[in-house]
Amino acid sequence: MTPASVYTLFFSPTGTTARTADAIAAALARDTAQPAVSAPVRRIDLTHGAAAPVTLPPDAVAVIAVPVYGGHVPPLAAERMKQVRGTQTPAVIVAVYGNRAFEKAPAELAALAAAQGFRPVAAGAFIGEHSYSLPATPIAAGRPDADDLARAAAFGAAVRQKLASTKAGEAPATVDVRRLKAPATPLWPLLRFIVFALSYLRRQKRHPVVYLPAVNADLCTHCGRCAAVCPTEAIRRGDELHTDPDRCIRCCACVKGCPVGARTFDTPFAAALARNFGKRKPPVTLL
Template sequence: MDIHEVYLVTFSPTRTSKQVGDAIVRGIGCSKVINIDLTLSAIERCDIPQDALTVISVPVYGGHVAPLALERMKEIHANGSPVVLVVVYGNRAYEKALVDLDTFASGLGFKVIAGATFVGEHSYSSEKYPVAVGRPDAEDLQFAELFGQKILAKVANAADMEKLYGVDVTRIQRPRQPFFPLFRFMRKILKLRKSGVPFPRTPKVDADLCTHCGICVKNCPTGAILKGDECNTITEKCIKCCACVKRCPQKARTYDTPFAPLLAEHFKRQKEDRIII
């Protein structure tokens, strides 16, 4: 089979999922790439041709695919066309996110032919509490390109769509996770929840640092920040993706959650990217 076009579907508030998806597509090497970026808005109905290859790359929030990503993908429809599924998580755990994405994509009509789990800098990562800082790094992106090349080879070796076999993403190799750091993390999380310590619902803003440049407004995926009112965040709309925090050039926005120091303490060991094809 030949690949004539690739659809890259991403939801990526902090751009980690987009970087991984772009690298995979580079490895595939198709000249015609249709980008469907759902970060800032949904799209109208999109029908994927059966002979096109799709790559879906989305972030993991709390062990699940970002709910807004799934919501904005509902208007994408396929008729048995092949898809590559990628979830990007913050070095803690992606839990059942890849399986859930497989179920969702299959429901849209896709045939899952490959899957991957990549590590990206955690949304809560900061200078004080670093969690997978700088990832995906150069090594991650090189691995993603190699993954793309393997996908291309798999498709090229199939005589037709029927011969392009699917994969069971539940069989993907899990990254190594030392038991005791995970146990201590879970124990402290339970203690934290029982303590009644309040969890911030939105980022804090230092009004003295904010210059009202509007960058946070442009990069908020839910419209939770309004132009002219950049020092406030609409609580009901905030999904805690921290795009506004990471994009603010003045560092006027911070998200001080008690989860951050626990993540930084117990997940220092960098996990490996995994693929199944």
């Protein structure tokens, strides 16, 4: 099978998932023997709203990518994906996580894609800078970097090769995404983080605290950038000093997107993640 077109279907509040998906898709679409006839790449961005209803044809390939939130597919991303369907369209399942663990997210995304009419033919888990990462508490800071994007491109090329090797009239073989093997985490940092998380949950049960991005009113210029990048409309233009707690998903797009550093997100998880998951993890893939 030679893809007639490649689609990236992604939810990416801070841009890391989009960059990874784009790198995979570009390589998947590229015919190295005839670059002039490479397949077109079309983007379906679910970050700021659901897509218009669309059904992708069986001769296309979809790169379906989401960030990992707490080991799962973000519910908002799953909801917005429901407008996009496949017709047994081959799909590449991509989870992007902040160097801790991807847990169930790739398998959940594969199940969702299959329910929408896609055939998961490959899967990968890639690293992106954690939403909570700050200069004082770096968590996979700057990723995906050049090496990550090169690996994403190599993965896309390998998927194209797999599809090309499929015999005429046959469907590409699917993969069991549950077999995607996570990189090892050193035991002591993992145990230390588990102890922290259990302690945090006990504190929250006794004294619940709602963590939201904070705004330094002296720095805020009311440029509206935070409202523009928020995927849930939790910030209103003209009222940038406030964040709706019922809408905020703690993606930190507003924090990373503020041009003057007026927004911060102070959560005890940032220091715990930076302390325990500083060792660089590589992308993992399944074909």
